[in-house]
Amino acid sequence: MCWLRWEVMSVTYFKLSLRNARRQARDYLIYFVTMVMASALIYVFNGLAFSNEVRQLAQGLDSLPLVIVFASIVVVCIFGWLVSYSTRFMLTRRSRELGLYILCGITNNQVAQLFFLENLAAGVVSLFFGVALGGLLYQALRAVVMSLFGLPYRFALTLSVPSVLLTALYLSAIYLYALQKNRKLIRRMKIYDLIYYEKQNEDAVIQTGKGRRKLFLISIVSGVIGTCLLMTGGTAAGLIGAECIIFFLFGFFLSFASGVPAFFDRHPFRKYQGQNLLVFRTLTAKLATMGIAMAVISLIFTATLLTEGSGFMINGLTRSRAADNACFDLYLSAEGEKKDFTPYLVYIAENIPVEQSLLYRIFLSGSTQVMDYICEHTAHDNYEYDSDPVLRFSDYAMLRTMAGYPAVEPEPGKYLIHCKSFLEEPLRSYDGTLSLNGISLTAGSIHTEHLSQGFYDMTNGRDYILVIPDETADGLEIHHTAYAAKTAEPVTEAQLAVLSDMSDQDYDEETDPLGYVFVDTRANEENMAAMQILLLVFPLFYIALALTMTAAAILTIQQLSETDRYRRQFVLLRKLGMDQRDMARALRNQFAVYYTMPAVPAVLISVPFILKLCYQPEPGVMVGISSPAAVTAISLGVFFLIYGIYILLAYTSLKRNVLPKRFRK
Amino acid sequence: MLQVQNIEKYYGSRNNVTRALDRVSFDVADGEFLVIMGASGSGKTTLLNCISTIDTVSAGKILMDGVNIADLSEDALAKFRRERLGFVFQDFNLLDTLTVEENIGLALALNHTDAKTVQERVREAAGKLGIADILSKFPYQISGGQKQRTACARAMVAGQSLLLADEPTGALDSKASKNLLEIMSAMNRDMKATILMVTHDAYSASYADRVLFLKDGRVFNELLRGDRGRAVFYHEILDVLAALGGDVSDVF
Numbered sequence: 026m027c028w029l030r031w032e033v034m035s036v037t038y039f040k041l042s043l044r045n046a047r048r049q050a051r052d053y054l055i056y057f058v059t060m061v062m063a064s065a066l067i068y069v070f071n072g073l074a075f076s077n078e079v080r081q082l083a084q085g086l087d088s089l090p091l092v093i094v095f096a097s098i099v100v101v102c103i104f105g106w107l108v109s110y111s112t113r114f115m116l117t118r119r120s121r122e123l124g125l126y127i128l129c130g131i132t133n134n135q136v137a138q139l140f141f142l143e144n145l146a147a148g149v150v151s152l153f154f155g156v157a158l159g160g161l162l163y164q165a166l167r168a169v170v171m172s173l174f175g176l177p178y179r180f181a182l183t184l185s186v187p188s189v190l191l192t193a194l195y196l197s198a199i200y201l202y203a204l205q206k207n208r209k210l211i212r213r214m215k216i217y218d219l220i221y222y223e224k225q226n227e228d229a230v231i232q233t234g235k236g237r238r239k240l241f242l243i244s245i246v247s248g249v250i251g252t253c254l255l256m257t258g259g260t261a262a263g264l265i266g267a268e269c270i271i272f273f274l275f276g277f278f279l280s281f282a283s284g285v286p287a288f289f290d291r292h293p294f295r296k297y298q299g300q301n302l303l304v305f306r307t308l309t310a311k312l313a314t315m316g317i318a319m320a321v322i323s324l325i326f327t328a329t330l331l332t333e334g335s336g337f338m339i340n341g342l343t344r345s346r347a348a349d350n351a352c353f354d355l356y357l358s359a360e361g362e363k364k365d366f367t368p369y370l371v372y373i374a375e376n377i378p379v380e381q382s383l384l385y386r387i388f389l390s391g392s393t394q395v396m397d398y399i400c401e402h403t404a405h406d407n408y409e410y411d412s413d414p415v416l417r418f419s420d421y422a423m424l425r426t427m428a429g430y431p432a433v434e435p436e437p438g439k440y441l442i443h444c445k446s447f448l449e450e451p452l453r454s455y456d457g458t459l460s461l462n463g464i465s466l467t468a469g470s471i472h473t474e475h476l477s478q479g480f481y482d483m484t485n486g487r488d489y490i491l492v493i494p495d496e497t498a499d500g501l502e503i504h505h506t507a508y509a510a511k512t513a514e515p516v517t518e519a520q521l522a523v524l525s526d527m528s529d530q531d532y533d534e535e536t537d538p539l540g541y542v543f544v545d546t547r548a549n550e551e552n553m554a555a556m557q558i559l560l561l562v563f564p565l566f567y568i569a570l571a572l573t574m575t576a577a578a579i580l581t582i583q584q585l586s587e588t589d590r591y592r593r594q595f596v597l598l599r600k601l602g603m604d605q606r607d608m609a610r611a612l613r614n615q616f617a618v619y620y621t622m623p624a625v626p627a628v629l630i631s632v633p634f635i636l637k638l639c640y641q642p643e644p645g646v647m648v649g650i651s652s653p654a655a656v657t658a659i660s661l662g663v664f665f666l667i668y669g670i671y672i673l674l675a676y677t678s679l680k681r682n683v684l685p686k687r688f689r690k
Numbered sequence: 691m692l693q694v695q696n697i698e699k700y701y702g703s704r705n706n707v708t709r710a711l712d713r714v715s716f717d718v719a720d721g722e723f724l725v726i727m728g729a730s731g732s733g734k735t736t737l738l739n740c741i742s743t744i745d746t747v748s749a750g751k752i753l754m755d756g757v758n759i760a761d762l763s764e765d766a767l768a769k770f771r772r773e774r775l776g777f778v779f780q781d782f783n784l785l786d787t788l789t790v791e792e793n794i795g796l797a798l799a800l801n802h803t804d805a806k807t808v809q810e811r812v813r814e815a816a817g818k819l820g821i822a823d824i825l826s827k828f829p830y831q832i833s834g835g836q837k838q839r840t841a842c843a844r845a846m847v848a849g850q851s852l853l854l855a856d857e858p859t860g861a862l863d864s865k866a867s868k869n870l871l872e873i874m875s876a877m878n879r880d881m882k883a884t885i886l887m888v889t890h891d892a893y894s895a896s897y898a899d900r901v902l903f904l905k906d907g908r909v910f911n912e913l914l915r916g917d918r919g920r921a922v923f924y925h926e927i928l929d930v931l932a933a934l935g936g937d938v939s940d941v942f
Binding site: 293294295296297298302306307309310590593594597598599600601602603604605607 | 742775785792795799806844
């Protein structure tokens, strides 16, 4: 009958689907905005993978498309869950309406098609706006990439067709999978199931079984044990700890709805204090129907923080190592003093415009007193030198000039220490006397600029070097010979390749015991760092963004879907005489608890992890903005910034629609 | 206790004004059970909303114990609703996330009553209304009659002096309706509760001391029960309703 009337009114499936899609876009605006952002995100990163300009930045970037495709598969799975969950949720919310269509004589197949079409329409719109937004965002990402490689950026709005097609393919896969599942479900459902579908959730609102209360207590204990095990370290303990944490998350969120009433049963007087009654009853009602989703969201938040933390850690580590190694435009070194650098120097003279250069030697003091002191006073004890490395003052002064550092005055009768910044504090209290060639030198000033004191022992000392008056170096054992140069232009990849090939051909372990010539350039170090960031850090942030957006969107969809119920609740409370401040406070508290709950376990679990991760690299690199505390704080900051945007949007929307008009501020 | 003086209520824009209430005046005495009757659109719910301070009047005054409620600030109005008014609605208006006990206790919690007193008074009110054994249940687990008794308990538990009921039997079957009306009568008789009930059901109205009839936003007629039995009063109400269904001139 209804269908006949529709025909008379010329309402076709298509029109009805479009009308419903428009209405859904209004009701689930945050979800659709998230899907637009998701499309944009996928487009932007695929744009990177397909960009010839980016791939030509460095030779190692040939593997970028593979890395991005791999990360995209992870991201598609994440957004796939979001779409699957959200469309199922919308189906639940609209089940009565869909049931009424069937009641009016439309077949299940037609209703399934209706639902399919309107969600597909929403998907197509997301793709369209996503690509448009992605085009702009891609320019921002391009600017970041260019700046990473130290290249100038010029704005050029382009549309990457392969990227659009791949984004469309990913989104089709996401939507078709989710919608096909719902289509099957609707086809199987009877009118009664659809009309009373929401009732299924209502029945599950309160679970007061003793089993659930026990689960609540056990999960809390498991959470505490899991965190302790994670903190103690060790692979086995860590694995058991992680399992305990996962059990805690699921157990906690599944039993919370009955754990809180149980708590109030034991402490009945707390129930009526302040906003407790409203806040916790609303929360437990919500958790009773989304306990598993809440646990998954908490796990997603944990994964987000770990991914972001790893990203920032790798970023800091890479940049810090590059900064330390990239002090000189060109640097060569070889073990001992007998290695002949002539072929290299000839090639350099003929091909590379050198402004300043220095061939110098790193000596050994014959004593390990500074090394012993460092090992004793810091956690680092992995030094491969036989004794403390030393450098002549005149060489040191020249190296400083080439590196662009201010000059240092010689300190007669003293040795200077040039070390990484993390050693400055412990070495301040070092006052050992150094005896060289019968001359006693006392400790002088300490300097901490980057001076190629990195990972390898063929650099200017590892972490530290002692700078001695020239005359005291006579007769000291030579550890290695080095050549550093300042060039008029950065050394190119091709020039570096020639020098490296010379080194490879020159070296034969059996016939040439003089050793391998280590070749490095500032440009190479900076390019390597940029490449590692592009290949490792970008995909990690890509995944982290997808994770945060998905979890925050699901929480927000759940919260905003309750708008009507909250509105009725606050209208009633207003009639009962609840005052303006108490209503606003109740809504705020309700919000704060709801959004804090899944984030707290994630923060508690991931912070020790990130800190531990940041303490793994060699000392001296994770310092300053890359220090463990800073990496943890930045990771949390970025996470809460994105999460905060969702919370703010949801709170503003809910406050506007829920609090009675006269009470809005 | 309550004086309604020449109130008027208009809705709409300048070019399309709907007059919902037109110079309505009446008094409600302490301990009285007053019913307001009228057809749909006669203005009875608008009148109840104005008295309950949920809506404001366009003209006229509503005095509660001599105080014009229009002069009260937003905070004072909230306090007034909390302490003086109790509500019973057709669709119960219970919060589905709270138990029966918590729904009743909500009125006291909003008054910042200490938690121990809340429990004692909730149990006392529930005992009087015969719902003591369902205190731990949720609204979806109880019948319509029980829900309405829960609403009654909430409306009286904080010692409110005026109970406002909007079609309280509208969603109940005849047995549950009768049960609720007897409870309200008992509240009026034994607990001296002043009740102002809006209904279009003559049977419900027959429990009142006095019935006001509204038509097109005006007070059309008034019936006092006096010493008459409820059955007689019921028939008199039906007679007025029959007249109300025709033209006003048919009655006078």
